[in-house]
Amino acid sequence: MVQKIQLIKYPPINRDNFPDIKINQITHFEAFDTFDYNLISLNEPSIFKYANNMFARANDFSSISKRLKKPYSSEVIILLPQNKYIDKIGIKDKINMVYKFLNLYFNSPPFELIFEKNKTKIGNVELTADFYLDINIDSCEIITKNTNDNATTIKHENIIYTTLNLENNNNIIHFIKEIEPKEIIDIPDWFDEIEMFDDEEKKLFIEQRKQEIQLLEEKITTAENKLEENNYYKSILYKQGKPLVKIVFKMLEEMLNYNLSEFKDVYKEDFLIEFNDITFIGEIKGVNSNVKKGHLAQLDDHVTDREDYLDENNKEEIIKPLLIINTFIKKNPYEREEVDETTIKKAEEKYETLIITSVAFLKLYEKFKNNEITTEEIKNRFKDEIGLFKYET
Structure with missing residues (x-):
């Protein structure tokens, strides 16, 4: 069954990156129950600007908040922010504003966002995140954990919160499949030993590509570290x-x-x-x-x-x-x-x-x-x- 998904976010919006997902600006979102999943992206640092006792985007999120207080049958997923910068300050250094925002508009549970770049494996895909969730209440259901066994997605009451960086169509589809209720089928131990069709060729191809990707990721990490060092001196x-x-x-x-x-x-x-x-x-x-x-x-x-x-x-x-x-x-x-x-x-x-x-x-x-x-x-x-x-x- 193909799931209907709405992604609600601020511009820029590149619909070519999301062919299977309906994207709407936060000021023009469609009815929640038209979709199976409604994702609300907070990955825009200006959301957390706070002055004169109110958030800069207060009107937009007041509308969202009012909608969430009414009954709905679809799943609502809050995409928590990555560590983007606003006025040269990273989200990790404005984290109290994030907590204030989440509590005000989503009545979120008392979790902590711990800054630490991490990865969560979902199927054969690794999704990145700049934070993980530290929770200390039993009312939250942990849905995904990173490779260090820290929570990256939780469900509290009827809202799902995730720190994962769901930045494109495939990432969102993989994530949705992960959180969907699953039919439990026991696969026999011997099943993986059965090779037919072009299994051997594809397995070899996958292994070789993984090695190439790992090498490229190592080179990218080295380059990023050098750029960080360069910026330190240029500062x-x-x-x-x-x-x-x-x-x-x-x-x-x-x-x-x-x-x-x-x-x-x-x-x-x-x-x-x-x-x-x-x-x-x-x-x-x-x-x-x-x-x-x-x-x-x-x-x-x-x-x-x-x-x-x-x-x-x-x-x-x-x-x-x-x-x-x-x-x-x-x-x-x-x-x-x-x-x-x-x-x-x-x-x-x-x-x-x-x-x-x-x-x-x-x-x-x-x-x-x-x-x-x-x-x-x-x-x-x-x-x-x-x-x-x-x-x-």
Whole structure:
């Protein structure tokens, strides 16, 4: 029997991806009892925007909520959100808003959404999810579990809740077949041993394709991990304060082959890197302006404090101040103003300081990771250059 399915969601709606399913916008859903299954997708992060004591999509879901309070004979399935981002914040970090929303419009049971990418095997298909369900009440029926034996689909009263990412026609069809009442038939143990028709050929084909898929998935995972690492370093283009300092420290440690883990800012400088022939003293800043003379003066105060320390302890060393600064953090790097020539001249003539913008610092790190420049070459550039550090394109 072919089941009639309605998927209720917000745009974008690509009906070509759902040939066996009726898709309706949440503002124009059809009568529930026209279908065997009604799926309501919450996989749109703007649903959970909350301001002025109400959700942004309150009117739409009030209509859904009112319908659910009336009798219906079909199954209702709530597709819980994946960890999409809204205003640079993942759903996992707005989870209390999700609970508030579910309780308000669906009177959901008191489950927890635990963030952890996981897979649930349904037949021969693996469905992914960004969350699983942690429940502690007996009134919920567990329908599907992931490979770690955690609940991914439950039924409470007359509503089914699932964390599975049902993003296309086939996934939904497989899922519906899984949750349908099943006729229990005992298949004999010997049945799998019977090979006829082209069973052997198809089994071999399936096994080979599975191996290819596994290899591709491993390559995709490797690429995703590398992109995540790249984004971590690129984030110095918009960060400031301690998050910026933390990443810059890691990059400096790699490029200069120096351990900053035990550094303590005794004189309020952001870093102190001591070599036999040079000591780099530095300030790391993230600002929504250009480089200012005050930034140079603050760094010069650190230099003076260091010189006083050396005099008091009868020590000598060559000090080189470095200002690593992320300017105009709210602007696209390609639209940021250049450092003012007057400021550069002040850095050269008065402070003998090297200014390194976050863009230049990131380009330098890229060249280092690509083995286009060595630690010694970076050290010498920091040591010998003053004014504005320029990377070679």
